[in-house]
Amino acid sequence: MNVPQLATIPSEDERYPLKSFLADIAGVDFSIDIVDRRRRSRDFFWYSPILHEQLKGSLADVVVTPRNEDEIVRVAAACAAHRIPLTVRGGATGNYGQCVPLAGGVVLDMAHLNRIEWQKPGLVRVEAGVKLFYIDLATRPNGFELRMHPSTKRSAQIGGFVAGGSGGVGSVTFGGMREPGNIVAARIVTLERKPRVMELRGDAAQKISRAYGTTGIITVLEMPLAPAQSWVDVIVAFDDFVEMVRFAHAIAMADGIVKKLLSPVQWPVPQHFTAFRPYCPDGKSVLSAMIGEVSLESFEIILASFGGSITYKAPSEDVPGKTPLYEHAWNHTTLQVLKSDRGVTYLQCLYPHDRMVDAVAQVGKKFEGEVFQHLEFIRLNGYMTASGIPVVRYSSPERLYEIMAGYEECGVMIANPHVVTLEDGSRYKRVDVDQLGFKQQVDPMGLLNPGKMRSFVPDLERAAG
Amino acid sequence: MNVPQLATIPSEDERYPLKSFLADIAGVDFSIDIVDRRRRSRDFFWYSPILHEQLKGSLADVVVTPRNEDEIVRVAAACAAHRIPLTVRGGATGNYGQCVPLAGGVVLDMAHLNRIEWQKPGLVRVEAGVKLFYIDLATRPNGFELRMHPSTKRSAQIGGFVAGGSGGVGSVTFGGMREPGNIVAARIVTLERKPRVMELRGDAAQKISRAYGTTGIITVLEMPLAPAQSWVDVIVAFDDFVEMVRFAHAIAMADGIVKKLLSPVQWPVPQHFTAFRPYCPDGKSVLSAMIGEVSLESFEIILASFGGSITYKAPSEDVPGKTPLYEHAWNHTTLQVLKSDRGVTYLQCLYPHDRMVDAVAQVGKKFEGEVFQHLEFIRLNGYMTASGIPVVRYSSPERLYEIMAGYEECGVMIANPHVVTLEDGSRYKRVDVDQLGFKQQVDPMGLLNPGKMRSFVPDLERAAG
Numbered sequence: 001m002n003v004p005q006l007a008t009i010p011s012e013d014e015r016y017p018l019k020s021f022l023a024d025i026a027g028v029d030f031s032i033d034i035v036d037r038r039r040r041s042r043d044f045f046w047y048s049p050i051l052h053e054q055l056k057g058s059l060a061d062v063v064v065t066p067r068n069e070d071e072i073v074r075v076a077a078a079c080a081a082h083r084i085p086l087t088v089r090g091g092a093t094g095n096y097g098q099c100v101p102l103a104g105g106v107v108l109d110m111a112h113l114n115r116i117e118w119q120k121p122g123l124v125r126v127e128a129g130v131k132l133f134y135i136d137l138a139t140r141p142n143g144f145e146l147r148m149h150p151s152t153k154r155s156a157q158i159g160g161f162v163a164g165g166s167g168g169v170g171s172v173t174f175g176g177m178r179e180p181g182n183i184v185a186a187r188i189v190t191l192e193r194k195p196r197v198m199e200l201r202g203d204a205a206q207k208i209s210r211a212y213g214t215t216g217i218i219t220v221l222e223m224p225l226a227p228a229q230s231w232v233d234v235i236v237a238f239d240d241f242v243e244m245v246r247f248a249h250a251i252a253m254a255d256g257i258v259k260k261l262l263s264p265v266q267w268p269v270p271q272h273f274t275a276f277r278p279y280c281p282d283g284k285s286v287l288s289a290m291i292g293e294v295s296l297e298s299f300e301i302i303l304a305s306f307g308g309s310i311t312y313k314a315p316s317e318d319v320p321g322k323t324p325l326y327e328h329a330w331n332h333t334t335l336q337v338l339k340s341d342r343g344v345t346y347l348q349c350l351y352p353h354d355r356m357v358d359a360v361a362q363v364g365k366k367f368e369g370e371v372f373q374h375l376e377f378i379r380l381n382g383y384m385t386a387s388g389i390p391v392v393r394y395s396s397p398e399r400l401y402e403i404m405a406g407y408e409e410c411g412v413m414i415a416n417p418h419v420v421t422l423e424d425g426s427r428y429k430r431v432d433v434d435q436l437g438f439k440q441q442v443d444p445m446g447l448l449n450p451g452k453m454r455s456f457v458p459d460l461e462r463a464a465g
Numbered sequence: 466m467n468v469p470q471l472a473t474i475p476s477e478d479e480r481y482p483l484k485s486f487l488a489d490i491a492g493v494d495f496s497i498d499i500v501d502r503r504r505r506s507r508d509f510f511w512y513s514p515i516l517h518e519q520l521k522g523s524l525a526d527v528v529v530t531p532r533n534e535d536e537i538v539r540v541a542a543a544c545a546a547h548r549i550p551l552t553v554r555g556g557a558t559g560n561y562g563q564c565v566p567l568a569g570g571v572v573l574d575m576a577h578l579n580r581i582e583w584q585k586p587g588l589v590r591v592e593a594g595v596k597l598f599y600i601d602l603a604t605r606p607n608g609f610e611l612r613m614h615p616s617t618k619r620s621a622q623i624g625g626f627v628a629g630g631s632g633g634v635g636s637v638t639f640g641g642m643r644e645p646g647n648i649v650a651a652r653i654v655t656l657e658r659k660p661r662v663m664e665l666r667g668d669a670a671q672k673i674s675r676a677y678g679t680t681g682i683i684t685v686l687e688m689p690l691a692p693a694q695s696w697v698d699v700i701v702a703f704d705d706f707v708e709m710v711r712f713a714h715a716i717a718m719a720d721g722i723v724k725k726l727l728s729p730v731q732w733p734v735p736q737h738f739t740a741f742r743p744y745c746p747d748g749k750s751v752l753s754a755m756i757g758e759v760s761l762e763s764f765e766i767i768l769a770s771f772g773g774s775i776t777y778k779a780p781s782e783d784v785p786g787k788t789p790l791y792e793h794a795w796n797h798t799t800l801q802v803l804k805s806d807r808g809v810t811y812l813q814c815l816y817p818h819d820r821m822v823d824a825v826a827q828v829g830k831k832f833e834g835e836v837f838q839h840l841e842f843i844r845l846n847g848y849m850t851a852s853g854i855p856v857v858r859y860s861s862p863e864r865l866y867e868i869m870a871g872y873e874e875c876g877v878m879i880a881n882p883h884v885v886t887l888e889d890g891s892r893y894k895r896v897d898v899d900q901l902g903f904k905q906q907v908d909p910m911g912l913l914n915p916g917k918m919r920s921f922v923p924d925l926e927r928a929a930g
Contacts, residue, residue, distance in 0.1 A: 011917025121695060122723075142690070143608055147721070174720050181721030181763035202766035224721070224759045227608070227692025230586060243516030255639050255644030256612070256689070258587075294587030294689045298646035301667035382718025382849050 014395065016084045016105055018061055024078035029065040037063055040089060045097040047334060048345055049399050050418040056098045060087070060107035067112050067217045069189065069197065070178035076195040079106055079447055086191060087449045088162020088213035091131065093152035094355055097420045098164035098212045110159055113219060119144070125222045125437060128159025136318065137222075142224035147174040147182060149331035153283055153318075159218045165430070166210050167378060169261045169326045170292065172252060175379040177209050184224050188216030190442040196262070198442070207438040212422060214453045215435050216442045228409070230293040231260055231316035233325040235276060237284040238308040240359045241266045241373055244285050245386075247306040247358055252377045252384050257299060258292025262377035264310075266364075269372050269391055272336040275323035279312035288329050290316055328366035330389065335372050337391050345394045347404065350413040350427055352387035353376070360386075361436075362410045367403060369393075388412065421454040430456050481549045481570055483526055485548055489543035492575075494530040501737055505554060508630050510562040512799060515812055515862050515883040520562045524574035525552070532577050534654065534662065534684045539662040541682060544571055544912055552914045553657060553678035555625020556596065556620040558617035561798055562885045563629035564679045567916035575624055578684060580864065584609075590687045594625025599686075601783065609690035612639040612647060613874045616797035618783075624683045625652070631675050632843060632852075634726050634755065634791045637717060639691070640844040644672050653681030655907040657776050663907070672903040675688050677887060680900050680905045696725055697759040698790040700741060700777035701768065704750040704836055706731045707826045710851075712771040713821055716754070717842045717849050722764060723757025727842040728794035731829075734837045734856055737801040740788035744777035753794050755781055793855065798839045810859045811870060815878040815892055816840070818850035825851075827875045832868060834858075853877065896920050 003447070010346045022030065031037065041060045043049040061084075066072045079086045085105030092099050094448050103172045110129035116138050117125040123138055132153045136145050148170030150156050156165075167176030174182060186205040190196045200207060208215050238244035241264065264287045270280035280286050284378060287308070291299050293315075300310070316323055328336055334346040351359050364373055370393050375386040392403060397418075404414045415427040431453055439448075439456055446458040486493065491690075496502065504526045511518040526549075531537045540637050544551045550570030557564050565574050574595035574897040581603050581621045582590040591606055597618045613635030615621050621630075627648060632641030639647060653669040663673060663681070673680050705744035706729065713727045729752045735745035745751050752773070756764050758780075765775070781791055793801055799811040816824050829838055835858050840851040857868060862883075869879045880892040887896045896918055904921055 122757065179721035180719040180767055181760050183722075184759075184762060186616045202762050204766075224723075227694065229692065255844045255847060256644040257645075258689075294649075295646050297649060298666050301669075302645055382720060384847050399653040402651065 004099045014061075016061055017082045018084075020446050021078050021082045021084055021106075022062070024081065025064065025071075025074050028075060029067070029073045031065070032061070033062045037061070037107075040092070040109060041101055043092040043094045043097060043099050044065060044331075044335075045100060046093060047095045047331070047338065048347045048418045049394055050400070051097055051420065054417045054421070057105055058100045058102055060101045061104045063107045063109055065109045065112055069113070072108070072189050072217055072219060073110060073197065075106065076189050076191050077193060080191055080193045080195070080288040080445065081184075082449065083445065085215070085447050087218055088159070088163070090129065090157035091152065091155045092160070093156045094160065094164040096417055096425055098165055099160070100420070101449075102420065105447075106116070110218065112158060117220065122225050123222065124225055125220060129157050130217045131229075131320070132156050132158055132454060138450050139225055140228045142464055143228050145228040146170065147224060148177070151326050151330035153326065158221055160225065161409065162209055162221060163211060163213045163218055168330050169227070169378070171378040172259055172262050173379065175381075178206060179379075181224060185222035186218055187220035188218050188442065190216055191445065191447050192442075206432075207230075208434055210422070211435050212449050214422070214443065214449045214456070216438050216448070226329070229258060231290045232293050232296055233312065233314055233316045234289045234291055234299070234310060235279045235312035235325070236287040236289065236303065236308045237281050237311050238306075240285060240307065241285040241364065241383070242357065243307050244287050245360050245375060246403065247308060248287055248289075248375070248377060250302055250306075251299060254297055254298070254302065254365045257295040259290065259295070259325060261288065261290035263327075263333070264373070264375045265333055266373040269337060269374060272340060273328050274336070276325065276328060278310065281311065288325050290326065290337070302405050307385065330376055333389060334391055343394055344391050346392055346417065347371075347374065347388070347390050347407070348415045348417045349388040349390075349407055350380070351386045351388060351461060352411050353380070353383040355411070356386055359412055359454055360388075363407055363412060366406055366410070369401060383388065421452055474724055477524075481526055481547075482547045485545050486525070486547045486549055486571075489546065490529065490536075490539050493536045493540060494532070496528045496530070497526070502526070502572075505557070506566055508559045508562060509562050509800075510560060512560045512796070512803065512861055513745065513883045515865070516885065517842040520565050520885070522566045523562075523567055524569060525566045526569045528574055529571045530574045530577055532585060534578070537654050537682055537684060538660045539664065540571065540573060541654050541656050541825055542658060544658055545658045545660070545910065548912065549908065550912050550915045551681055551682070553624035553628070554621045555629065556617065556842055557596065557614065557625070558613055558621045559629040560883055561890055563917070564625070565885070566914075567885065570912075573682065574735075575622060582685065582793060587690050588687065589690055589864060590685065591623055592685055593683045594622050597621050597626060597704070598783070604690055605693050608693050609651045610693040611635065612689060612691045613642070614740070616791050616795035618791065620912050622635070622688055623688065625795065627674055627686060628676060628678050628683055634794050635691070636841070636843040637724055637727050637846065640846075643671060644691060644844070646687065647693070648674060651683055652685035653683050653847045653907065656908070656910065656912050658905075671897075672900055675887070676900050677914050677917045679887070679908065679914045679921070681913070694723060694725075696755045696781035697758050697761055698777065698779055698781045699761075699775060700744045700753045700775040700790070701752040701754065702746050702751060702754070702776050703771075704771040705772065706750040706829065707822065708772050709752050710825050710840060711822055712768065712773060713752055713754075713791060713840070715767055715771075716764060719763070719767065722760040724755065724760070726753065726755035726791060726794055728753040728798070730793075730798055731807055731838040734798065734839060736800060737766040737805060738793050739801070741777065746776065751776070753790050755791065789841035795841055798854060799856055808859055809856050810853050811873070811882065812836075812853070812857055813882045814853040814855075814872055815870070815879045815880065816853060817876050820844070820876070821851055823855075824877050825876050827878060828872055831871055831875070836868060887917050
């Protein structure tokens with residue numbers, strides 16, 4: 001064949017029949033510019049030196065930017081017709097390559113689906129591409145706010161948070177996204193020749209939670225809101241990290257104290273908290289907290305029986321131009337270090353709720369000087385516990401795996417952030433069985449973000465249909 | 466002495482020098498009418514046949530009804546000067562004789578201290594005699610409500626709730642009154658010759674929590690509020706009580722589901738729920754619940770995997786003339802039965818949080834047909850658990866104590882509601898050590914509600930001063 005074509009459009013003898021695909025979606029925005037494709041094939045996987053090596057070469061063949069659900073249906077149909085992988089991209093603030101197209105193909109950029117459909121008291125319905133920051137901005141004047149958000153609230157999209165995340169600021173009260181009641185409904189498009197649009201309600205919506213977009217293209221979400229509170233950002237400095245954890249645990253367990261964030265971080269990590277450096281005394285570990293204004297007095301009274309002192313206290317103003325305290329918690333804690341020190345990486349773990357403080361002391365002693373502790377208090381299955389996101393001085397993959405084994409020996413579960421599959425990254429080492437079954441229905445050919453759900457085997461009979 | 470006096474005023478050779486006392490408080494409202502004194506020397510202790518026998522004869526010598534704190538200071542000074550016991554009376558909806566004057570003397574009726582001092586977002590400051598119903602009425606238009614209230618919300622006063630109660634509707638989310646943060650401040654008057662007015666803030670306010678008014682006369686309280694939610698009353702009927710508890714526990718542990726009440730009640734108790742009888746099918750146990758409107762869909766989805774069905778669902782309207790669902794929970798559950806069957810009484814117990822459902826099944830089997838189960842889900846010390854308030858077919862004090870022992874053998878703690886002292890009624894069988902010490906400072910002569918804090922021994926030296 002010698003049909004004239006733009007030099008930059010890959011020809012059909014390349015890995016996918018792009019030309020036919022682009023013809024099918026005529027009218028939908030796309031880009032095949034190499035710089036653009038490179039940029040939009042990445043997320044924050046470079047936190048992990050292991051993932052960095054593994055993913056740095058992954059590249060979309062085309063980036064498609066739909067304007068609405070109808071266009072998504074057309075893109076999905078075209079992908080199914082031509083057997084082209086489709087990987088959905090939200091704000092791309094994930095850390096495990098959630099939106100990296102391992103097999104190339106189409107990256108579907110959701111940025112233009114950014115409409116808030118409606119608000120009711122306690123409930124909001126939004127398109128998947130809306131940034132979390134704008135949801136809070138729109139709901140707070142009505143007295144409500146998102147129950148939880150990642151530390152990347154300012155750039156992350158709600159769809160990406162639900163598909164690629166698990167919880168964040170607010171999970172100390174509401175638990176993670178997976179807790180029943182934390183996703184009210186999701187609307188998805190299936191990846192089939194004749195894509196279906198499905199409304200998943202209640203628990204059914206969990207089929208798309210932290211599935212990295214392998215179980216349908218999320219177009220709309222209905223999310224429960226919390227009554228908006230007056231939050232106060234507080235930093236408390238302690239000489240001793242374990243003592244600080246003991247204090248944070250006391251606050252965590254006090255159900256009369258309203259809170260949104262309890263994030264203990266061990267020195268010397270706080271020396272990288274540039275925006276708050278004056279409030280992080282040399283040599284001290286710090287607790288970053290968001291406390292309801294109404295509970296501040298009680299918080300300080302409990303603090304009086306522990307050895308810490310408040311170095312910073314101010315209303316949580318989430319306004320552009322000011323770095324929020326929450327950008328020093330969750331995965332941002334590691335990021336603050338990485339900004340000036342690329343010799344570190346991190347882990348993600350879960351402490352046993354019934355011996356958390358002991359386990360923290362135990363792993364702390366075991367890896368002193370190599371692992372710098374950072375916890376996030378969260379509710380999980382009805383219990384208060386802590387997730388650990390320690391900053392690790394990186395030497396080699398082998399040593400990193402040794403450290404993980406050392407944590408597990410102390411009864412701390414590891415959710416490995418240095419792998420790309422749902423199974424390996426889960427602390428259960430398996431994918432949710434409902435999600436696996438559901439994928440057969442909505443993506444029988446296995447074209448949605450292939451390589452991420454490793455237990456999935458396409459149903460060839462169905463796929464052929 | 467042959468001074469002319471009203472025949473009804475007890476003379477000074479009676480147990481207390483009332484005449485001198487009344488002269489000291491001239492201008493303050495009081496009553497020595499025998500009908501009035503009888504009426505205002507009682508509470509709901511008759512729930513307990515044991516307490517009924519013990520307390521039915523207790524009688525105040527005079528009932529004083531102050532208009533403000535200044536008058537309370539005068540009354541306290543006069544009581545100290547003449548060594549007359551003083552027992553504070555709120556709404557008198559307690560069940561253990563909290564406001565029954567065991568040694569006679571003065572009953573101080575707080576009904577006229579019913580002013581709301583101020584409201585801020587999340588906070589209200591009120592005089593002790595304000596009814597809980599009116600606090601919610603005043604705060605809800607501003608978007609807030611009390612974190613918790615007893616089932617006697619319509620007649621109980623905030624001071625009495627704090628002094629005589631422990632928690633209630635709302636404790637499934639915020640825990641009891643004793644959890645740090647649930648009482649922000651209390652203002653009290655001491656019982657001394659020169660009474661002091663003290664402001665207790667934060668944890669210090671716990672010195673007056675559930676102390677039956679033995680540790681100072683509470684005049685003002687500063688209480689934290691919860692953001693007001695749209696609540697829905699729900700009744701779910703189950704064939705099997707234990708299966709119902711299993712369902713309620715799943716809801717209790719789901720931190721994404723907003724709730725204010727989870728009250729499982731075993732058949733045949735619901736046959737006494739007159740106002741809701743059509744929704745309580747014969748032979749079925751029922752769960753009374755108050756669920757946030759935003760979480761109702763999730764609640765129903767979880768219910769689908771259990772064997773119950775919803776028989777009633779309506780917005781929680783707390784309006785005069787309509788019996789609220791919460792008047793079938795907490796201590797009202799027993800009351801609904803007592804209205805038509807005086808042959809029953811009740812117990813109060815606390816289930817172990819880590820084997821609650823098993824323990825419920827165990828005691829259920831042990832006392833089948835004699836004890837009818839009723840639980841209230843609550844948070845305690847950061848854990849979700851359940852308080853039990855079973856209805857007991859009454860035969861004798863001995864058998865009642867046998868049943869209590871049987872519960873304790875199953876690992877269920879008993880807070881005996883058939884005793885009048887703080888110590889015996891506590892599941893710890895002792896009074897809070899801080900409260901005991903504090904009483905020496907604020908009531909050295911032991912005149913506040915004498916007989917209720919049995920570990921207290923007056924400091925004779927200080928008392929003489």
